Amino acid sequence: MTKLLVLDPGHGGRDPGAVGAHLRESDVNLRVSLLLRDALDRSGVRVLMTRETDVLPLKSGTVGEDLAYRARIANNAGADLYVSWHYDSSDNPSTDGVSVWVHPSQKGKRTEQWAKAISASIATAASQKDRGVNFGDFQVLRDTAMDAVLIEGGFISCREEEGRMADGAFLLQQAEGAAAALCGILGAAYVPPSSGAPTCDKQVAEDVIALYSQLAKRATPAMVVAANFAANAVRRAAGIPITTDLGKPSAEAAGRMEAIAQAVWWTASPEAQECHHIAADSLRACRA
Ligand SMILES: [Zn+2]
Structure with a gap:
């Protein structure tokens, strides 16, 4: 049986998440997640998205209830891995780079090792600073019954990094970097985008x-x-x-x-x- 990954583009709809000078986190989360979904599809990993458009998955209710709902989607589906994609914000405008968060209860466990691999793979693919693993008691990490990671793909508060987020090629690098690591974790053979796939101008x-x-x-x-x-x-x-x-x-x-x-x-x-x-x-x- 192929593994099932639940992919959760953070925020959406009336919750934009962090807001940069030009971009909303919710939009970038969705764009990169759709690219990641395509890369995982191509590599034979089953993917279930918590949202595929600019909406909150839970139609009515609080943002907190929506987060619980996202975790419930993964729990009900019996997912093998939960991946939430976000971008970070900092008061320091020069702070940049990618990090992957896991629940504090996973310290020293395989999820921490996986998070480390995902962060390193994205950083290499997209030429970013690798900030490595962080621990946070986030609701989606706490409520999910399976291994769960939350990717912070960069800082929307950093002008330069926000500029890169507007570039589809950068998001594609991030998505492919994440896909390569996730395939390794799930025991799937990662298929890179260029292998035999037709391309057009x-x-x-x-x-x-x-x-x-x-x-x-x-x-x-x-x-x-x-x-x-x-x-x-x-x-x-x-x-x-x-x-x-x-x-x-x-x-x-x-x-x-x-x-x-x-x-x-x-x-x-x-x-x-x-x-x-x-x-x-x-x-x-x-x-x-
Ligand atoms: Zn966020």
């Missing part, structure tokens, strides 16, 4: 994505899901962070969207054709 990909969203503008809800799915396949191939994931389209909508991608293929440049190919392939896989 970022600017061309943006144009293709814009075309899909134009097509989806007055479409039926089912086709909006299919267009979003196709656009996300292109985003993945081009290393563009996914901000909205509407999930898998119906077989019928996937078939229609695939026909659209093939139709526009004929008029596209060779670079754009590559993007349409990737979209069509992902839609075909959906219909299978």
